[in-house]
Amino acid sequence: MEFSKFTIILTDRCNFHCSYCSQKKANRWLDISTVTKALDFIYPHLTKECYINFYGGEPLLAFDRIKETIAHLERLNRRRTRKIHYSLSTNGSLLSEEILRFLDEHAFFLLLSFDGWAQDISRKKGSFDRLVLLIPEILKRRRISLETNSVFTAETIGHLSTSIRLILRLGVPKIHIGFSSQPRWTPTSLIRMKKEIAAARTYFLAAYERETDIPWVDMANKYKKSIYRCNAGRDQVALAADGRLWGCFLFPHYFDGRNGNRESEKYCFGGVDTFLGDPEAIYARTMSAIAGLGMDNFSTPERRCIMCEEIESCWVCPIASAFSSRAVGKISLQTCRMTRMMRKEKDLFSRGFENKKRGRRPRIKAAGLS
Numbered sequence: 001m002e003f004s005k006f007t008i009i010l011t012d013r014c015n016f017h018c019s020y021c022s023q024k025k026a027n028r029w030l031d032i033s034t035v036t037k038a039l040d041f042i043y044p045h046l047t048k049e050c051y052i053n054f055y056g057g058e059p060l061l062a063f064d065r066i067k068e069t070i071a072h073l074e075r076l077n078r079r080r081t082r083k084i085h086y087s088l089s090t091n092g093s094l095l096s097e098e099i100l101r102f103l104d105e106h107a108f109f110l111l112l113s114f115d116g117w118a119q120d121i122s123r124k125k126g127s128f129d130r131l132v133l134l135i136p137e138i139l140k141r142r143r144i145s146l147e148t149n150s151v152f153t154a155e156t157i158g159h160l161s162t163s164i165r166l167i168l169r170l171g172v173p174k175i176h177i178g179f180s181s182q183p184r185w186t187p188t189s190l191i192r193m194k195k196e197i198a199a200a201r202t203y204f205l206a207a208y209e210r211e212t213d214i215p216w217v218d219m220a221n222k223y224k225k226s227i228y229r230c231n232a233g234r235d236q237v238a239l240a241a242d243g244r245l246w247g248c249f250l251f252p253h254y255f256d257g258r259n260g261n262r263e264s265e266k267y268c269f270g271g272v273d274t275f276l277g278d279p280e281a282i283y284a285r286t287m288s289a290i291a292g293l294g295m296d297n298f299s300t301p302e303r304r305c306i307m308c309e310e311i312e313s314c315w316v317c318p319i320a321s322a323f324s325s326r327a328v329g330k331i332s333l334q335t336c337r338m339t340r341m342m343r344k345e346k347d348l349f350s351r352g353f354e355n356k357k358r359g360r361r362p363r364i365k366a367a368g369l370s
């Protein structure tokens with residue numbers, strides 16, 4: 001057992017009601033004694049350099065508990081045998097002067113949910129103005145590493161390319177883009193998505209020299225062909241707001257409300273006390289179930305992924321895709337199509353940058369950004 005990432009969901013309560021959010025907001029809070037008990041066990045299993053990630057709900061609703069958690073970790077790490085990085089995913093609404101100072105002092109990685117021009121459509125009305133003013137304030141804090149996470153839906157996809165430009169103009173150095181499966185993507189919205197990505201590509205090709213320089217993380221990352229497997233529990237672990245331990249923070253989101261489901265038990269390490277009763281045996285048993293979560297065991301309604309010629313370049317998170325297919329290991333046709341499209345787009349990004357390096361004009365249909 002060795003973990004490079006420990007995610008703590010201090011509360012699943014949130015002060016936003018984003019239209020595409022599938023998380024149940026049950027108003028549960030981790031008490032600090034559960035957190036410290038889990039940390040006392042996990043600390044010796046952390047890698048020399050590791051990440052403690054605060055997630056929610058909106059984790060800043062539990063800011064006092066974040067401070068207590070870090071104080072406890074610093075006591076455990078007083079001999080500095082681990083290099084611990086902290087990260088926080090937030091909607092930004094509660095970021096005050098005091099909190100920013102604390103995040104700066106602890107050199108936090110801050111993942112800010114910000115949908116650009118779609119912000120007031122999908123997230124809380126009026127939050128756009130606040131975030132546009134807040135981002136430059138965060139960037140002044142030199143020890144905070146800021147990244148944004150933007151989610152687009154079939155209804156807001158027309159804002160993708162202009163939102164990317166806006167976020168970069170504000171000075172954000174790294175961006176993550178996600179696509180919500182709800183509401184369903186129609187053929188027209190998928191065509192719009194392609195056009196928007198083409199517009200972003202045209203901009204990136206003009207503004208950046210190398211593919212690895214571009215700030216859209218998924219497009220910049222190189223990938224090796226292989227059969228993708230879920231990494232839950234392998235090098236990461238998560239403590240949910242109800243006090244149960246999982247291999248990844250996405251599991252409690254999906255299985256919440258499905259507690260009686262045997263499948264949920266199969267993938268869960270159990271409550272902290274249960275797990276600490278026999279950690280080695282519970283870990284081994286749970287990991288043998290998670291080992292089955294690889295592309296070679298997944299299927300769409302049309303075929304098994306193992307029969308697909310694209311399997312080695314396809315990566316689908318089994319839990320994220322279960323939100324639309326309603327079963328772990330099943331991939332909806334919509335997710336399969338979108339995954340294929342994204343892979344082709346990524347190849348076009350790579351080809352465009354290769355052509356640029358060779359001094360050739362990219363053979364990509366220009367789609368200007370407005």
Ligand code: SF4
Binds near residue numbers: 320
């Ligand atoms: S594949 Fe999905 S569930 Fe598995 S570790 Fe990655 S994000 Fe978590």
Ligand code: SF4
Binds near residue numbers: 310
């Ligand atoms: S492209 Fe579709 S069928 Fe092929 S491996 Fe990916 S999800 Fe499975």
